[in-house]
Amino acid sequence: MGLYICGKCGALVENFSPPSSAGCPVGGSHYWIKVCNGSLVAKPGLKPYQCRKCGATVYCQSFPSSARCPKGGSHSWVRL
Numbered sequence: 001m002g003l004y005i006c007g008k009c010g011a012l013v014e015n016f017s018p019p020s021s022a023g024c025p026v027g028g029s030h031y032w033i034k035v036c037n038g039s040l041v042a043k044p045g046l047k048p049y050q051c052r053k054c055g056a057t058v059y060c061q062s063f064p065s066s067a068r069c070p071k072g073g074s075h076s077w078v079r080l
Contacts, residue, residue, distance in 0.1 A: 003038045003058055007031040007068030010054050014040050033067050036060035048080040 004013045009026045012035075013019045021029040038046050038060035046059035053071040057080070058064055066074040 001037065001039060003035045003040065003060065003064075004032045005035050005056060005058075005070070007033050007070055010056060010070035012040055012056060012058070014038075031068065033065060036062060036064045038064075049077045050080055052076040052078060 001014050001016060004015060004019060005011070006024060008031050009024050011030065018032045018034070019030070021032065024030040035058055038058055040058070042048065042059055046061060048057065048059050049064050050057045051069060053069050053076050064075065064077050066077065069075040
């Protein structure tokens with residue numbers, strides 16, 4: 001399952017394909033970035049990571065993408 005984060009509002013979504021871009025709460029359309037193959041909850045085989053900048057916590061098979069943190073620039077992931 002893919003894990004997606006909006007680079008504008010920080011919403012996290014677990015989905016098989018990129019979610020609909022309609023209705024970003026900060027205005028316009030969501031800007032979805034695939035963070036990793038993983039989940040929003042702990043599951044066997046997934047490692048926890050948290051971004052030091054935006055606080056997002058994700059559970060991924062491998063290191064998450066650093067692209068487009070909603071707090072500006074790139075995510076700064078640390079393994080928990």
